Amino acid sequence: MNSTISRSSHIRDALARLPAGDQTAAAAWAAREPQLTKPAGSLGRLEDIAAWLSTWQGRHPPRLQHPRARIFAGNHGVAALGVSAFPAEVTVQMVGNFQAGGAAINQLCRAFDMELDVVALDLDHPTADFTQGPALSESEFVAAFVAGMDSVPAETDVLVVGEMGIGNTTSAAAVACGLFGGEATDWTGRGTGVEGGALARKIEVVAAGVALHRDQPPLEILRRLGGRELAAMAGAVLAARQRRVPVLLDGYVTTAAVAALALEMPGALDHCMVGHVSVEPGHRRLIDKLGKSALLDLGMRLGEGSGAAVAVGLLRAAVACHTGMATFATAGVTDKG
Amino acid sequence: MNSTISRSSHIRDALARLPAGDQTAAAAWAAREPQLTKPAGSLGRLEDIAAWLSTWQGRHPPRLQHPRARIFAGNHGVAALGVSAFPAEVTVQMVGNFQAGGAAINQLCRAFDMELDVVALDLDHPTADFTQGPALSESEFVAAFVAGMDSVPAETDVLVVGEMGIGNTTSAAAVACGLFGGEATDWTGRGTGVEGGALARKIEVVAAGVALHRDQPPLEILRRLGGRELAAMAGAVLAARQRRVPVLLDGYVTTAAVAALALEMPGALDHCMVGHVSVEPGHRRLIDKLGKSALLDLGMRLGEGSGAAVAVGLLRAAVACHTGMATFATAGVTDKG
Numbered sequence: 001m002n003s004t005i006s007r008s009s010h011i012r013d014a015l016a017r018l019p020a021g022d023q024t025a026a027a028a029w030a031a032r033e034p035q036l037t038k039p040a041g042s043l044g045r046l047e048d049i050a051a052w053l054s055t056w057q058g059r060h061p062p063r064l065q066h067p068r069a070r071i072f073a074g075n076h077g078v079a080a081l082g083v084s085a086f087p088a089e090v091t092v093q094m095v096g097n098f099q100a101g102g103a104a105i106n107q108l109c110r111a112f113d114m115e116l117d118v119v120a121l122d123l124d125h126p127t128a129d130f131t132q133g134p135a136l137s138e139s140e141f142v143a144a145f146v147a148g149m150d151s152v153p154a155e156t157d158v159l160v161v162g163e164m165g166i167g168n169t170t171s172a173a174a175v176a177c178g179l180f181g182g183e184a185t186d187w188t189g190r191g192t193g194v195e196g197g198a199l200a201r202k203i204e205v206v207a208a209g210v211a212l213h214r215d216q217p218p219l220e221i222l223r224r225l226g227g228r229e230l231a232a233m234a235g236a237v238l239a240a241r242q243r244r245v246p247v248l249l250d251g252y253v254t255t256a257a258v259a260a261l262a263l264e265m266p267g268a269l270d271h272c273m274v275g276h277v278s279v280e281p282g283h284r285r286l287i288d289k290l291g292k293s294a295l296l297d298l299g300m301r302l303g304e305g306s307g308a309a310v311a312v313g314l315l316r317a318a319v320a321c322h323t324g325m326a327t328f329a330t331a332g333v334t335d336k337g
Numbered sequence: 338m339n340s341t342i343s344r345s346s347h348i349r350d351a352l353a354r355l356p357a358g359d360q361t362a363a364a365a366w367a368a369r370e371p372q373l374t375k376p377a378g379s380l381g382r383l384e385d386i387a388a389w390l391s392t393w394q395g396r397h398p399p400r401l402q403h404p405r406a407r408i409f410a411g412n413h414g415v416a417a418l419g420v421s422a423f424p425a426e427v428t429v430q431m432v433g434n435f436q437a438g439g440a441a442i443n444q445l446c447r448a449f450d451m452e453l454d455v456v457a458l459d460l461d462h463p464t465a466d467f468t469q470g471p472a473l474s475e476s477e478f479v480a481a482f483v484a485g486m487d488s489v490p491a492e493t494d495v496l497v498v499g500e501m502g503i504g505n506t507t508s509a510a511a512v513a514c515g516l517f518g519g520e521a522t523d524w525t526g527r528g529t530g531v532e533g534g535a536l537a538r539k540i541e542v543v544a545a546g547v548a549l550h551r552d553q554p555p556l557e558i559l560r561r562l563g564g565r566e567l568a569a570m571a572g573a574v575l576a577a578r579q580r581r582v583p584v585l586l587d588g589y590v591t592t593a594a595v596a597a598l599a600l601e602m603p604g605a606l607d608h609c610m611v612g613h614v615s616v617e618p619g620h621r622r623l624i625d626k627l628g629k630s631a632l633l634d635l636g637m638r639l640g641e642g643s644g645a646a647v648a649v650g651l652l653r654a655a656v657a658c659h660t661g662m663a664t665f666a667t668a669g670v671t672d673k674g
Contacts, residue, residue, distance in 0.1 A: 036441075037431070037434050037439060037440055037441075038440075038441055038639050039422065039423075039529040039530050039638070039639065040530065041530075041638075042529070042637065042638045042639040043441060043637055043639060043643070044616065044635045044636025044637040044638065045635040045636050045637075046635060046637065046647070085376065085673045086376075086671065086673055087671055089671060090670060090671050093668070093669060093670040093671060094374070094670060096668070096669070096670075097374050097663055097668045097670055100663070100668065101663075102374060102662060102663025102667070102668045103374055103375075103662065103663070104373075104374075104375055104380060104658050104662055106661070106662075107654075107657035107658045107660075107661040107662055108654055108657060108658065110657060110661070111653045111654055111657040112650075112653075112654075192376040192379070192673070193376050193377065193378075193673060279381065295635070296633070297634065298381045298382040298383060298632070298651070299381025299382050300379065300380055300381040300382075300383065301376070301378075301379045301381065302375050302376065302379040302380055306380070309654075310383070310650070310651065310654045313449075313647070313650025313651065313653070313654065314635070314647065314650065316448045316449075316650070317444075317445055317448055317449075317646075317647045317650065320444035320445060320447060320448040321441050321444045321445065323444075324443070324444040324447070325439060325440065325441055325443075325444055326434055326437065326438075326439025326440070330439070331430070331433070331434045331437065331439045332430060332433070333427060333430040333431060333433075333434055334423065334424055334426060334427050334430060336422045336423055336529070336530060
């Protein structure tokens with residue numbers, strides 16, 4: 001249990017004291033990169049990734065010996081309103097599937113040699129229906145946030161953050177709309193696959209929630225419209241920053257959850273890259289609002305950290321090239337005139 | 338030496354007898370995929386990749402035990418016209434760098450556990466200047482094509498095809514313009530980094546070559562405006578199809594080279610995916626003309642198979658998910674109603 005955070009105001013205090021990136025490590029990256037045997041800039045975003053890992057790990061060369069994925073699961077009161085294509089019991093069933101090694105994220109972590117931990121957050125107690133009141137009490141919100149913080153070991157080279165929770169794209173849409181404004185239709189998509197009347201119902205639920213909780217500060221939006229796994233992801237991302245751990249964000253729910261941090265404190269997500277852009281239309285909009293650009297665009301919409309996990313392959317490629325390539329001098333290759 | 342191909346007409350004969358994809362393997366993929374514990378379609382292009390590997394490997398489940406990269410190197414007469422930011426001797430120097438393990442492609446093959454072979458094609462004899470006559474004689478063209486064919490072992494689960502050759506984005510632009518029409522400016526980019534007067538000169542060279550060799554059939558365009566590494570890549574891609582090996586294409590030069598096959602025989606590239614879209618503006622245009630869509634868009638422009646090699650990470654993810662995930666039935670997860 002993180003002893004320094006026992007109420008929301010402590011989160012704001014922590015956001016005011018975030019460590020900056022390591023400019024010495026960034027400079028070491030910048031000194032080596034132009035010496036490598038390739039035209040300057042020709043590895044594109046792989047070069048950016050190596051720079052970002054150096055800067056936020058605070059060391060050069062960057063390392064990927066301990067990549068870790070943290071998947072947070074929660075249940076949602078709004079699931080009872082018919083906003084999902086799947087019943088609410090699927091959340092706990094999928095946690096069992098994660099624990100047994102059968103889900104997509106298990107295969108991806110194995111493929112990219114990444115440790116995985118699943119944090120189930122009080123699944124027997126769904127959040128309250130946010131169309132009637134706040135989804136979480138102050139103490140529930142802080143407890144989930146701290147559970148997220150506590151899930152991040154200091155010895156982590158990159159953290160993949162993802163989630164599972166039937167009904168949580170409804171929460172994500174409400175949080176995003178509450179944080180950035182616009183209409184519920186701008187932010188609400190099909191999630192696991194709702195259509196027709198169920199999609200219309202989902203939009204109504206989002207609009208009702210946003211109407212009830214409008215004009216609140218960002219962390220209050222997250223508490224009132226979010227859920228335990230959203231609060232935990234925000235906590236994990238804050239803790240990662242404190243512990244010099246770069247973060248790969250996953251899809252719509254993850255990005256909506258951590259957006260609250262950026263609105264509370266500009267730059268709070270500078271240590272994060274967005275692993276992929278989801279099919280969920282609000283995700284692209286959200287990434288734009290945060291001034292970021294996703295690494296992958298593969299038409300994925302699964303959640304559970306899967307898109308970010310695939311992007312770990314890009315990080316492995318980036319680190320391999322930056323650290324392993326020969327220089328023009330050592331390889332005897334003539335540089336550009 | 339491939340004994341069945343000794344002149345260009347034999348290539349056309351082979352293109353007329355290409356094997357189709359394996360519909361039994363495709364059906365086995367389609368039977369398993371909807372049973373996996375995720376919403377239908379939620380892994381996006383990872384699902385397509387698994388289907389494509391099954392179809393073109395001709396087996397289900399698909400495998401990635403023997404991924405192989407083949408990098409072809411050639412020298413170009415037009416390099417003497419000042420079309421590149423690097424001098425022509427860099428081609429042989431970079432082949433030495435590949436052999437010593439110092440280039441980007443070496444690190445990427447190591448990162449994704451892929452075998453690499455570099456095929457240097459008569460580097461002491463650059464092609465002829467295509468603004469004055471055909472780049473290659475018929476016998477030179479066929480020899481390079483066959484060298485490409487001979488580089489593909491039957492026991493290959495996916496083939497990454499790439500190249501190295503100072504001056505070869507000029508050849509690629511000329512081939513693409515010769516195959517698809519339009520202006521030289523539509524197809525000519527900065528390559529390794531030419532600017533200003535050198536870029537204008539490059540465009541003039543492309544325009545002059547296309548004007549001299551216009552209205553030729555596709556393989557003749559490739560012989561007259563291409564180069565040995567381009568011919569070899571086309572040969573490797575044809576041989577891969579014959580041997581049931583799916584192919585990941587790399588950047589602009591690779592795609593231009595193999596486009597000639599698709600224009601000779603529609604469907605000749607159905608066993609190929611495009612690993613990434615390069616910064617070189619002609620590449621996106623070429624991918625569109627071929628009716629394909631790149632897997633990655635990372636601002637890369639290095640060649641040497643590097644973009645396609647990064648995409649092997651996506652293939653590993655796709656195979657891991659399709660083959661390793663639990664089904665709704667075995668995991669006890671409730672499917673969508």
